[in-house]
Amino acid sequence: GAVVSQHPSWVICKSGTSVKIECRSLDFQATTMFWYRQFPKQSLMLMATSNEGSKATYEQGVEKDKFLINHASLTLSTLTVTSAHPEDSSFYICSARPRAGTDTQYFGPGTRLTVL
Amino acid sequence: LAKTTQPISMDSYEGQEVNITCSHNNIATNDYITWYQQFPSQGPRFIIQGYKTKVTNEVASLFIPADRKSSTLSLPRVSLSDTAVYYCLVGDGPMDSSYKLIFGSGTRLLVRP
Numbered sequence: 001g002a003v004v005s006q007h008p009s010w011v012i013c014k015s016g017t018s019v020k021i022e023c024r025s026l027d028f029q030a031t032t033m034f035w036y037r038q039f040p041k042q043s044l045m046l047m048a049t050s051n052e053g054s055k056a057t058y059e060q061g062v063e064k065d066k067f068l069i070n071h072a073s074l075t076l077s078t079l080t081v082t083s084a085h086p087e088d089s090s091f092y093i094c095s096a097r098p099r100a101g102t103d104t105q106y107f108g109p110g111t112r113l114t115v116l
Numbered sequence: 117l118a119k120t121t122q123p124i125s126m127d128s129y130e131g132q133e134v135n136i137t138c139s140h141n142n143i144a145t146n147d148y149i150t151w152y153q154q155f156p157s158q159g160p161r162f163i164i165q166g167y168k169t170k171v172t173n174e175v176a177s178l179f180i181p182a183d184r185k186s187s188t189l190s191l192p193r194v195s196l197s198d199t200a201v202y203y204c205l206v207g208d209g210p211m212d213s214s215y216k217l218i219f220g221s222g223t224r225l226l227v228r229p
Contacts, residue, residue, distance in 0.1 A: 004159075034216060043203070044160070044219040093159045097215075104150065105217055107159035 003027055004096050006108035013084055014116055015114050020080045021111045023094030029074035030096035034105065035067070038091040084115045119143070120204045125224040134191045136205030136223050141185045147206040148177045149180060149187045154222070163202075164189065191225075199227045 003026040007098055013019050031049050036044040048064075050056040050071035058064045066088075068080040077096075081088055091112055095105040121139040128134045140149065148167050152160035164171055166178040166187070177190040191198060201222040207215050 006159075009188050032215075036219075046216060046218060049216055091157065095159075095217075104162065104165060106162065107152075110157065110159045112157065 002098070002106040004094065004106045004108040006092075006094055006111050008111060009014075009109060010112040010114075012114045012116065015085050016083055018080055018082045019084055019113060020078055021092055021094075021113075023077045023079070023096070023108055025075045025096040025098075025106070026098070028098050030098060031074065032097045033077040034097075035069060035077075035079050035097045036093045036095070038093060044093060047079075063065075064116055081113065084113070086115045089113055089115045117125050119206050119218065120220040122202075122204055122220060122223045124221060125226070125229065126167075127226050128194055129228050130195055131193050134194050134225060134227075136191075136202055136204075136225070137186060138189070139186050140204070142205045143184050143206050149178070149184075150205050150217070151176070151189045152203045152205065154203065160203060174183075194225075194227045196227050196229065197211065198225065200225060 003025055005024045006024045011019055013066040034049050035047045037047050038044045046059050047062045048056045048058045048069050050069045052071050052074050056069035091110050093110040095107040097105045119140055145173040148165055150165040151163040153163050164173055164176045166177045166180050168180050171178045179188045201224050203219055203222040205217045
């Protein structure tokens with residue numbers, strides 16, 4: 001149980017294009033989903049927290065207009081990297097939490113974004 | 117800011133027991149302590165979670181002293197496949213929809229033959 005999927009697992013795009021990454025909780029409903037970014041040899045950095053049906057809360061220094069997050073249902077959140085540039089190349093990981101009142105999060109397998 | 121401090125790296129050999137200690141001096145009363153394992157180019161995998169004393173599951177044990185200011189993840193008889201980064205996390209914020217996990221640097225464990 002508690003499986004989180006991400007799609008795509010990797011994507012290569014040209015500079016200036018937008019890329020959408022999906023995060024799904026497959027066997028549970030997630031009231032909250034989180035998006036992280038990880039650069040090589042570094043730890044995960046929390047980008048934003050999204051609650052179903054409300055606007056995402058972004059961490060300091062993360063551009064909300066650059067990284068659009070939509071959490072339209074209890075099983076799906078999407079991250080859109082708008083007008084991607086090479087410096088946006090990174091490993092993007094989502095996680096989902098079954099419900100408020102617990103702190104257990106289940107992570108997706110990650111999406112490798114390469115911007116040329 | 118991360119609320120935890122761990123050794124940056126550790127080396128071990130196959131078959132040995134590995135203990136990774138994490139400091140969390142400012143842990144809040146309602147915080148649980150959770151450990152994750154991450155392999156390269158994969159998402160973190162839940163290992164174990166505890167609140168106090170000792171917790172054991174099929175892969176690890178977690179020891180938490182009474183003051184809860186630290187915790188120790190114990191991996192019995194490690195194998196080469198246990199080479200990974202291990203993260204110790206405590207929560208950040210009230211236990212509601214704003215609760216989030218902030219990752220520290222993690223401990224890079226290398227298991228040698």
